Amino acid sequence: MTFYFHFLSRMTLALISVGLLEACNPKSDTPQQPSGKEKTTKTEMLESGAAILQSDSPLQPMNIYLDGFHAAKDNPAHQMEAHHFCRQVNEDFAQCVLFDGNTRQANLIGIEYIISETLFETLPEEEKQYWHPHNYEILSGQLIAPGIPGIAEKELMKDKMNSYGKTWHVWNSAPFGKTGDKIPLGEAVLEWSFNQDGEALPGLVEKRDQRLGVSTNEKRNDRAELKDLAKPQSGVDALKGKFSMPAHPLPGVVDKKAAGPK
Incomplete structure (x- = not known):
């Protein structure tokens, strides 16, 4: 996994250097403009100076871009698209900052930590309730x-099979089908993954595909062989039956409890 993240990082930098990233990475503008005054000339000058003098930033390695969807664990009807910019720290651990778009104007809305199955199994049982499974996101083509x-x-997706994510949203800026907040309000919200077909609100995935020029169904078909790598995961059934639309299981996506003992 680390090899591919490093490979992708080098490739991303190479694309930037020749000006190709703009062409191959469709833009997704933020839907929310925060409340507040326009930046002054003084602020813009300070930013320019900081960009030159403060170049050793922890954000620089966060150049692996993933796009997927989250649902609030305590309110699954509250769903949104999340743009992840990640750094693979080691073979078993990655950390991502989440935005509501992929341009310079995007708002920072949360964080996600991604761990391997190996690390997940070392967690106390009480802690595991915060970590959502990733196999459906990958096999469905949604991630x-x-x-x-x-x-x-x-x-990249092959190496993320059987992994888990711990995600907190701190800004309800772009809930699908609803009006977002102009500034971050309230408590952080624990987010969860979709784990069955039909859990995503109608239009959520389709509008993302149209905007970014991708086909979730084509990716699902292309990743079908990854099903052989899928193991039963904790949390697959955590929100089962809590969505408004009828849902259907996807082969390869199984809850550990439903699978029973080995």
Whole structure:
């Protein structure tokens, strides 16, 4: 996994250097403009100076871009698209910052930590309730890495099979089908993954696909062979029956409790 993240990082930097990233990575503008005055000339000058003098930023390695969907664990009807910018820290642990778009104007809305199955199994049982499974996101084609070659994206998804994410949203800026907040309000919200077909609100995935020029169904078909790598995961059935639309299981996506003992 680390090899492919490093490979993708180098490729991303190479694309930037030749000006190709703009062409291969469709834009997704933020739907929310925060409350507040326009930046002054002084502020813009300070930003320019900081960009030159403060170059050793922890954000620089966060250049792996993933796009997917989240539902609030305590209110699954509250759903949104999340743009992830990630750094693979080691073979078993990655950390991502989440935005409501993929341009410079995007708002920071949360964080996600991603761990391997190996690390997940070391967690106390009480802690595991905060970590959502990833196999459905991958096998369904809903989790994508926009702008990179298909073969590299597939290898990336292969290495994320059986992994888990712990996600907190701190800004309700762009809930699907609803009006977002102009500034971050209230408590952080624990987010969850979709784990069956039909759990995503109608139009959520389709509008993302149209905007970014991708096909979730094509990716699902292309990733079908990854089903052989799928293991039963904790949390698959955590929100079962809590969505408004009828849902249907996807082969390869199984809850550990439903699978029973080995």
